[in-house]
Each structure stands twice: as C-alpha cells, then as structure tokens.
Amino acid sequence: xxxxxxxxxxxxxxxxxxxxxxxxxxxxxxxxxxxxxxxxxxxxxxxxxxxxxxxxxxxxxxxxxxxxxxxxxxxxxxxxxxxxxxxxxxxxxxxxxxxxxxxxxxxxxxxxxxxxxxxxxxxxxxxxxxxxxxxxxxxxxxxxxxxxxxxxxxxxxxxxxxxxxxxxxxxxxxxxxxxxxxxxxxxxxxxxxxxxxxxxxxxxxxxxxxxxxxxxxxxxxxxxxxxxxxxxxxxxxxxxxxxxxxxxxxxxxxxxxxxxxxxxxxxx
Numbered sequence: 001x002x003x004x005x006x007x008x009x010x011x012x013x014x015x016x017x018x019x020x021x022x023x024x025x026x027x028x029x030x031x032x033x034x035x036x037x038x039x040x041x042x043x044x045x046x047x048x049x050x051x052x053x054x055x056x057x058x059x060x061x062x063x064x065x066x067x068x069x070x071x072x073x074x075x076x077x078x079x080x081x082x083x084x085x086x087x088x089x090x091x092x093x094x095x096x097x098x099x100x101x102x103x104x105x106x107x108x109x110x111x112x113x114x115x116x117x118x119x120x121x122x123x124x125x126x127x128x129x130x131x132x133x134x135x136x137x138x139x140x141x142x143x144x145x146x147x148x149x150x151x152x153x154x155x156x157x158x159x160x161x162x163x164x165x166x167x168x169x170x171x172x173x174x175x176x177x178x179x180x181x182x183x184x185x186x187x188x189x190x191x192x193x194x195x196x197x198x199x200x201x202x203x204x205x206x207x208x209x210x211x212x213x214x215x216x217x218x219x220x221x222x223x224x225x226x227x228x229x230x231x232x233x234x235x236x237x238x239x240x241x242x243x244x245x246x247x248x249x250x251x252x253x254x255x256x257x258x259x260x261x262x263x264x265x266x267x268x
Contacts, residue, residue, distance in 0.1 A: 011111035013098075017090060018074045018109050022055040025066035040070050042082065045089070045255025047099060047118070048221060052089035053077075054255055061091055064251045074105060092118070093225050093251035119179045122222045139200045147241035155243070156256055159235065164198045164220045165205040171214040178218060178226055186213075188234060195232040195244070198223065204236050224253045 025043050043066075044051050055072070056062035062069055077088070081102050088105065090098040100108065100115050107113040116124070139162045146155035169184035177183050189195035198220070199205035205215060227233060227250050236242030245253065 010114060011109060013096070014105055014108035014115070017057070017098075018105055020057060020073075022057065022072050022074065022077070023059055023062045023069045024055055024072045025062060026068040026070050027066075040072065040080070042080075044086065045092075045257055047087075047089060047092065047254060048122075050087050050099070051083075051085065052087045052092070052099060052255070053102075054089040054092050056091055057096075061094055064093065064248065065255065078102060089255070093254045095119075097225075117179075119222060119226055122219060123175045123179060140204065143200060143236075144241045147243075156253070159200070160221055160224075160253065160256060162200055162220045163217055164200055164223060164235075165202060165215050165217050166199075166223060167197055167205070167209060168214045168216055172216045175216070175218070178216065178222065183226075184214075185228060185231075187231075188237070189232065193232065193247075194228075194230065195234040196223075196227055197237055198233050198235045200236055204239065208238060221254065224250055 024040060026041055027043065042053055044053050046052065054065065055077070056065075056069075059069065086102070087099055088102045092099075095117070097117050097119075098108075098115050099118055099121075104113055104115070108115050139158050142158045143155055146152075146158065167186040169186045172178075172184065185196060187194050188197045197208070199208065206212065209215075223233070230247050231250070232247045233245040233250055234242070235245065237244075
C-alpha cells in the first residue's frame with residue numbers, strides 16, 4: 001500500500017484495500033484477532049462532521065486508537081454495512097489514509113474515482129478560500145467556559161471545530177507544505193517530551209509570542225492528523241484553561257465522538 005501511494009498509484013492502493021485483511025477496532029482488552037462467533041462491534045467516530053467507521057491496514061496502525069481488534073475484509077464490511085450515511089475511514093491519522101463512502105472503494109480501485117487523502121482535501125479547501133483559512137473562530141470564551149465547568153466533552157468538541165495558530169520555524173508560503181516531510185515545526189517542550197504549541201486565537205498567540213514570529217493558521221483537525229509522531233499538542237500554553245494533549249492521544253482526536261453520539265454501531 002505504501003509503495004502504491006509513493007508511486008502515486010491511487011487505484012492500486014484501493015485494489016489492495018479491496019482484497020487485503022483489514023483490522024476493525026473493538027472495545028475490550030487487547031486480543032489478537034476475535035472469535036467470529038461473537039460478532040463484531042462497529043465503533044464509529046466523527047471526522048469533519050461525517051460519521052465514519054475506522055479500519056486499519058495493519059495492527060501497528062490500529063494500536064494508537066485501540067488495543068482490541070478483529071480482522072475483517074472489504075467484502076465483509078460491504079455485506080454488513082449498517083447505515084448508508086456512514087463513510088469508511090481507512091488508516092485515520094496516518095499519511096496513507098482515505099475517507100470515502102464504502103461503495104466508492106470499487107470505483108476508486110478501477111481508477112474511475114480519485115480520492116484525496118484527508119490532508120490534501122483540507123489543504124485544497126484552504127487554498128480555495130484563503131479568507132476562511134485565515135479566519136479564526138471565536139473559541140476562547142467557549143473553551144474557557146467549558147474548562148470552568150469541567151466539561152471535557154464540550155471543550156474537545158469546540159477545539160475540533162476551531163482554526164488554530166501554530167508557530168513555525170520559518171514563514172510558510174504554501175499551505176501544501178503542511179503535508180510535506182520538511183515542514184518547519186517549531187518544537188517546544190523538552191527533548192524527552194517534545195510538543196507543538198497551538199493557539200486558539202491571534203490574541204493568545206501574540207501574548208505568548210510578542211515578537212510575532214512566523215506562524216500558520218489551519219483547522220485543528222488537520223493539525224491532529226499531521227502532527228509529528230511522538231509530539232504532544234500544547235493548547236494555549238501558560239493559560240489556566242489551556243490543555244496538553246499527550247502524544248499518544250493526538251491521533252485518537254480524529255475519531256472523537258461528539259457528546260450527542262453513542263460511538264458504537266450495532267454488533268454484527
């Protein structure tokens with residue numbers, strides 16, 4: 001799969017996906033595989049307002065989200081797919097990802113449909129609407145209020161909807177750079193526990209960086225997907241209602257279940 005994308009062979013990626021073993025997160029203690037007789041539980045999340053069912057092409061990739069899993073296949077998923085409105089999320093939070101209607105896999109495998117990665121789609125949307133990309137939602141007061149009432153779910157819900165300011169080591173001229181290996185992350189924290197600083201308003205950024213160094217504005221959900229592995233996210237550092245997202249929990253934010261969602265589908 002990695003080679004297919006490295007060679008820009010998107011159709012090849014989906015042909016492999018259509019026939020390979022897929023790993024479906026489950027609730028419970030870690031177990032290698034699952035007893036098929038017990039059925040499967042479809043654990044859903046939400047990405048950019050869309051309910052998705054996450055699957056992974058390797059056990060290693062799944063480990064950041066869940067210890068328990070069962071093995072499935074695209075054919076089995078199609079047969080058991082419970083809700084037409086759900087999308088399939090393949091390897092969420094990794095460079096080799098895809099978000100699409102489950103039936104679209106076949107068209108993509110035939111080369112009839114080109115599917116962008118999540119990062120590519122978000123960056124393209126930013127480029128098409130630069131004013132929206134540079135605008136920040138007024139989230140500070142909402143986050144402060146959620147923190148005051150110890151409303152973790154409300155805090156995360158609002159954060160995931162936000163556009164944030166991220167300091168960089170140099171000026172970023174092209175938003176596409178955020179998807180590239182050499183992106184100029186400005187590292188914070190300590191060597192044993194590196195972090196990326198995140199600010200939810202221009203005012204928060206200016207207070208922490210009065211020199212007004214270079215920065216980039218982007219959706220928080222994109223940041224969670226491209227943040228370097230092993231780095232925490234320090235949201236509004238130094239502010240009483242700021243938070244630190246541990247490195248091992250950053251990717252799981254991509255499948256955060258909003259407070260009004262159950263997070264699970266039916267057992268199958």
